[in-house]
Amino acid sequence: MYIPLFVGLLCFGSMMPASADSHEALLKAADTEASGAYTRQRFLAVQKKPFDPADKRKKTLIIGDSHAQDFFNGVLENGYLANYQLSTRYIPTRCQMFFGEKGAENIQPKDTALCAASDNLTQAAAQIADADVVIMVARWQEWAAKLLPETLKSMNLRADQSLVVVGAKDFGRVSVRNYLKLSDDELRALSNKVDPKPLATNQLLRDSLGDKVFVDQQRLICGEGANCRLFTDDAQLISYDGGHLTPAGAKYVGQLLFANSLLQRFQ
Numbered sequence: 175m176y177i178p179l180f181v182g183l184l185c186f187g188s189m190m191p192a193s194a195d196s197h198e199a200l201l202k203a204a205d206t207e208a209s210g211a212y213t214r215q216r217f218l219a220v221q222k223k224p225f226d227p228a229d230k231r232k233k234t235l236i237i238g239d240s241h242a243q244d245f246f247n248g249v250l251e252n253g254y255l256a257n258y259q260l261s262t263r264y265i266p267t268r269c270q271m272f273f274g275e276k277g278a279e280n281i282q283p284k285d286t287a288l289c290a291a292s293d294n295l296t297q298a299a300a301q302i303a304d305a306d307v308v309i310m311v312a313r314w315q316e317w318a319a320k321l322l323p324e325t326l327k328s329m330n331l332r333a334d335q336s337l338v339v340v341g342a343k344d345f346g347r348v349s350v351r352n353y354l355k356l357s358d359d360e361l362r363a364l365s366n367k368v369d370p371k372p373l374a375t376n377q378l379l380r381d382s383l384g385d386k387v388f389v390d391q392q393r394l395i396c397g398e399g400a401n402c403r404l405f406t407d408d409a410q411l412i413s414y415d416g417g418h419l420t421p422a423g424a425k426y427v428g429q430l431l432f433a434n435s436l437l438q439r440f441q
Contacts (some may be wrong), residue, residue, distance in 0.1 A: 175195045189419040193358050196409045199422060203241055203414040204350040217243040222293075225304055234258040234440070235305035239267040241342055242311035244419045248428025251421060254441050258307065263298045271295055271310060273328040280317040295329070302329060306336065308441060312340040313417070319375045324380050336372035336424040338437060341379055342372035343427070345402050345413040358409035366416075368392075373400070389435040395427055399415045407427060 193401070203209055217236075225233045234255055235248055246262060249255050265271055269281065269289035273296065281289050295302070303309055307362055308331065314322070346366025353361060376390045395412075396402035405411055410422035419427055431437050 193409065194315065195225035196358055196361060197354060199410055199420070200350055200354055203337050203411050203420050205255060206415065209414040209418070213240060213243050213247065217246045217262050218264065220260055221262050221264055222301070223257050225261060226300070226316065229259055231257055231259050232306040232387065233261070233304060234307040234309065235261050235263065235298075235301055236309045237263040237265060237295075237302075238311040238340075239265060240314060240418060241267075241313050241340070242309075244343075244424060244427070245309070245311045245340060245431075247419060247421070248431065251425040252364075252428045252432065254428065254432055261301065261305075263301070264295050265293050265295075265312075267315075269294065270315055270316055272321050272325050276319065277321055277325070280315075295325070299329075302331075304314075306334075307338070308335060309338045309340065311340040314375045314379065315371060316371075316375055316378070319378045319382075321378065326383075336440075337387055338389060338440075339379065339383055339387050340391055340431070341376040343392045343395060343417070344368040344372045345396075345404060345416045348404065348411075348413055348416040350411065350414060353404075353411070357437065361409045361411075362403075362406040362407065364404045366404060367400055368396065368402050370400065386436060388429060389437060391427065391431055394430045394434050 268285040269292050346368045376392050381390050406426045411420050412423035414420050
């Protein structure tokens with residue numbers, strides 16, 4: 175008579191709600207305003223920060239949109255690039271990174287004013303030339319990805335400079351409040367079907383740039399399938415909105431990128 179009781183306890187245990195730590199982290203992630211502020215704040219704090227010529231450390235410039243902000247959080251959460259000066263440049267997703275009129279022709283009319291007032295690679299050119307390491311991260315649109323080899327050529331990077339291009343990531347539709355009733359085991363097992371567009375753009379960049387320049391973070395995080403996990407091994411939510419990272423997600427993704435790609439050499 176003890177066997178059914180044991181089985182029942184196992185079933186009950188698997189249905190128990192998330193642990194207190196997981197539950198608290200989920201509630202924080204549900205506050206999208208606070209989560210958005212986390213994504214932006216440290217990146218913007220060093221935006222366009224001049225490199226100090228008196229500082230003998232090498233200089234790293236991280237350029238891009240909110241995916242670059244996520245990348246920067248992953249760097250800081252893990253203490254990476256501690257021996258580098260760090261500066262950032264923010265270029266909105268709707269504006270993309272490119273040089274010249276060929277790229278400008280692809281900006282949507284509704285975004286013309288935004289992009290005219292935003293930072294761009296032309297304005298960043300002097301700081302790019304001053305950096306030892308240039309890291310470009312974005313949710314690349316197809317047209318910008320196709321132009322990227324030409325864009326990189328126009329950047330005129332020297333042989334002694336290092337370049338890294340990081341692709342987009344996507345976790346599908348995230349519904350934070352729906353996860354509050356799930357157990358840690360159920361959270362760890364959750365996965366979502368992702369947006370196929372960044373997968374296609376990442377493939378394009380992988381083909382054109384190769385693994386000596388391009389880091390496919392989607393593949394590193396999610397594997398090669400069309401689905402992606404939503405929680406870390408310790409049941410912490412990775413993305414609060416399907417595109418941007420929680421603090422636990424930034425730490426998790428940062429570790430994957432710096433352990434399994436060309437970024438290893440910059441730790």
